[in-house]
Amino acid sequence: MKSKLNWIQVVLGCFFLFAVIGPLLTMFLTIDIPHLTAIFSNKAFKAATYNSVVYSGISAVLSIVLGGTAAWCLTRSRVKFKSFFILILTIPMLIPSISHGTGLVILLGANGILTNLLGLKLPLYGGLGIILGSIMYSLPVAFLMFYDILKYEDALPYDMAEILGVNKLRQFKDLTLPYLYKPLISIIFAIFTLIVTDYGVPLTIGGHVKTLPVMMYEDVIGLLDFVKGSVIGTFLLLPAVVAFVIDLLNKGNANASYVRTPFRLNKSFARECFSYLYLGLITIIVLLPLVTFAFLSFVKKYPMDLSFTTYHIHRLIEMEGLVYLGNSFIIAISVAVIGTLGAFVTAYLSARIQTKTSYFLHLMTITSLAIPGLVLGLSYVLFFNGTLIYGTLAMLILVNIVHFFASPYLIMYNTLNKVNRNLEDIGMILGISRFNLITHVIIPQVAPSLKEMAVYLFVNSMMTISAVSFLSNVATKPIALMITQFEAIMMLECTAVVSLIILGVNIVVRTIALRN
Amino acid sequence: MNDSQDILEIKNLFYSVEQKQILNDINFTVQNGEFLSILGPSGCGKTTILRLLIGLLQPDSGQIIKNGQDITFTHPSKRGMGIVFQNYALFENMTAFENIEYALKLNPKFKARSKDIVNELLIQMNLMEHADKKPVNLSGGQQQRVAIARTLAINPDIILFDEPMSALDVETRLVLRKELKDLQHKYKNTMIYITHDQEEAFAMSDRIMVMSEGKIHQIDTPENLITHPADDYVKQFVVHNLRVKMDSLLKHLGGMYEK
Structure with a gap:
């Protein structure tokens, strides 16, 4: 059983190596x-x-x-x-x-x-x-x-x-x-x-x-x-x-x-x-x-004119603002769900399964902390250009997951290290499968950290303009990049509306998710 | 030669981590219904023995035989043993009742009777009024009772204890010592108990195994350890230390009576 998990650790570690180092190498080679x-x-x-x-x-x-x-x-x-x-x-x-x-x-x-x-x-x-x-x-x-x-x-x-x-x-x-x-x-x-x-x-x-x-x-x-x-x-x-x-x-x-x-x-x-x-x-x-x-x-x-208007909101809608807001929601929700699940599984494997490859997995996972979003975005352009995923929302979801993965992973890694070390042993002795132990005992114990991770991923995916700036196109653009667009043509009122929308969504999500 | 009373026989057990030898040719037997304490200082290998017996570790070489069957590589849940850890490892998100019931519900053998078994154990362990409390709301002693009840629920022949009382206050320890002995008499379990406390080992055990640096110095009854210590280590670690404690106690008691 342990050797199987050992292999999963190696495979996951290699995935992060591929997702981070691969694109970077492509960038260096240009x-x-x-x-x-x-x-x-x-x-x-x-x-x-x-x-x-x-x-x-x-x-x-x-x-x-x-x-x-x-x-x-x-x-x-x-x-x-x-x-x-x-x-x-x-x-x-x-x-x-x-x-x-x-x-x-x-x-x-x-x-x-x-x-x-x-x-x-x-x-x-x-x-x-x-x-x-x-x-x-x-x-x-x-x-x-x-x-x-x-x-x-x-x-x-x-x-x-x-x-x-x-x-x-x-x-x-x-x-x-x-x-x-x-x-x-x-x-x-x-x-x-x-x-x-x-x-x-x-x-x-x-x-x-x-x-x-x-x-x-x-x-x-x-x-x-x-x-x-x-x-x-x-x-x-x-x-x-x-x-x-x-x-x-x-x-x-x-x-x-x-x-x-x-x-x-x-x-x-x-x-x-x-x-x-x-x-x-x-x-x-x-x-x-x-x-x-x-x-x-x-x-x-x-x-010049301080009278009340909803014109800027209408303007934003005319300029496909709702479509871009929809893109942002799809990206942020997907990153939050996939990223939280992925970060939990990775953190569980590196924090709770002590093998020779645990530290390898840990190191590979936190490597993305060292890559600025803008650099990651450019390296992804060079690495994925011409592939099926390029130019799709999936591309933006992937780059955001890799970009923001390390922080929620570390939240869960630290939380899992504080959970009683003997739980898996007790589970094994009492005949409780690892899956049951994780879903019925460990997840309920770490639920606050899971929420924190999901919120972190959602909020950051909603507001990021770094890694996504080179990878998005007219169809996949997230709403945060509209600020760059409006700023370039000096439509400050519209940049204010977009900033306000992002702030509002993030405050609501954070408040609802972390209200307890 | 295997005595018919022996439930457990450990033969030539060796265990090492990287280059360090943790256990060196361990041999002993445990009799059915016996209370055996493994006594030794920190790092002497006593917890390692426990983890090997329950199957959480596998030896480099040697055999663990239970009721005549080699269980050296048997899965921990199939050995008919239970364990109570030092930190109890209770499921923090579940009540006392749910902690005891959880493994039973997942086991087809016990599932139908799970609630009855839990209720019986709660009564036996004086935990009925705490059944709906989560571990965080239980005292150290109550948590330990839940951990023991959870282990007893799966009906093991042998229960292992890994220094379960080291975090408790003196008064609770004295109460739990008695409860543990009462339980053993009731359920007729074999108990293997790890401790570094000489007094605890002497108060509870039928036999005591004295260890240091991965080796067994002597396995004997408490009386024989005092009257016939096998070597200087046993004399120093067990007999001398107990004598110092007793002298100190007697001196204070004497003082009290003089007053």
Whole structure:
């Protein structure tokens, strides 16, 4: 029995190898040395590399500081309404990155709401816009990563330090910093990679400042220059691979201790005041673009005519918006169902069947974490072009499953590792088949994680614009890509409607699925 | 030579993991209805023996014979044995009743009578009032009773216990020790009990098997272990440690009476 499962592990591992490494190899093989040297010596490429590194670096640092501070306020102060603040801070994760760019344009652009209201004259289009948009996009992720780390920190060393009379500064230097050291490295690389591989924000708000993903997007979509796209794609793999390896190395010691003493916080007027002010401010900043989407969707033409209209919704419908929304539903539901089932089976095999091939399967499964969506999309174009699946919704479903598979897999892998290790043994002794044990005992125990996985896959498939951008066509386009289309022809009201629809669908799905 | 009373005979059992020898030429017999404790420090191989007996592991070489039949490679569910793990491994999503009933419902042999069997066991184990509670709402002792009832339900000849009381408080342990012995008398099961606690082994066992580093030092009655320890290890690990505990206890008791 075990050897049969062993084989399934190997076959599944090889499938992921095929689904991720195969297309990537095809992409690498399209690159030749003359093109490579030509592109590397190209001024625009050098400028885009510089822009990408500098603006992503600045955005990542600011996002980490802002997100880290919010997480600190919610874990180390006695503020009330913590669940509310967490909910608001994570809402921006439900819309595409490109919406953050358009949100900023609506607020702070040449004719933006805040620009007109406050008389601001910000040089938004360019580096500043990229930085602000990237912060808006990555802040929720940075916040959540910090929140998880700070939430599970053990208070006991701090209690001991207090008893020994160690001052707060020394506590921060000798306890907090060493605790944060490894996770912080992972967070820095993860956030930097998230920003540096995104094309949505710089496309909308970068103006003449081009970044590598924008260059790649324009070269592939506009000029059909797949070789140049492949070179940039390979280049973009570097930070993602480094982030992946660092995270892998850091994880080894991450769960060293399961026993933790919770923090018992004394009242502090100054700390609580700061936390309320800070969280209030962040909440407003996060909510502002979302409110403007709602506002802009229903006014005739900002700022000239503010009368109520449903014209933009009709316009969207005229432009096949409902068809694209239908495509998005088909993709998101299929990815959620197939992805959740696949991630559960894979996680079960790697977490609960301890064989020599378990770790191989685990590694192969999480490899997709290292591949930016845009790069995966291009490699799929090159790999699947000319096949039956190419140009169909199935293609988009497959690429999204591979793109988003690792995170739900890891959720289930960690959950299954916490489920009693002796259950299968007891099942075997009592004559309960593995299938019965899984369906009647294990699945009911891990049901909350299954829901979380399905929601993650659904939400991300609804809002992604990365891997699908090169693979979709007029018939298969998901609704999120309409934002790119509307943005290109400056129909900001329609981009607001699409962003609002995606946000609404994702909020409803998340609320219904995770209401318990 | 096989005694007719022997329900289990272990012959020349060897087990290794990669290059490390975990069990080294293990030989012993267990008599029908006997309560045998396997006593030894952590890592001595006692849990490995249990997993080999139940069939969750397979030996490198050697034989496990039950009632004259070689069961070395028989499927765990066909060996007529049950096990109670240290962490009980209860089905968290099911009530106490459902935990006991689940395997019975799936077994054509017991299916028709499953509810009656469960009710009888719930009464026997003083669990009737907790029948509808899920494991999370049961105390450690109650969880252990459910785990034992679940094992008894399939009517095994031999029940194995893998340090089932190590996570319980002293008072509950003392109660459960007695209950376990009462159960054994009622159901006439053979019980093989793993522990690292000398006092527990001496309080419950007909015979004790003392182990260290994958080898058996002595299998004997508690009295004989004290009066005739086979070697220095048994003398130190069993006799000396028990004496230290007893001396300490007597000293405190003496103090109490002097007051």
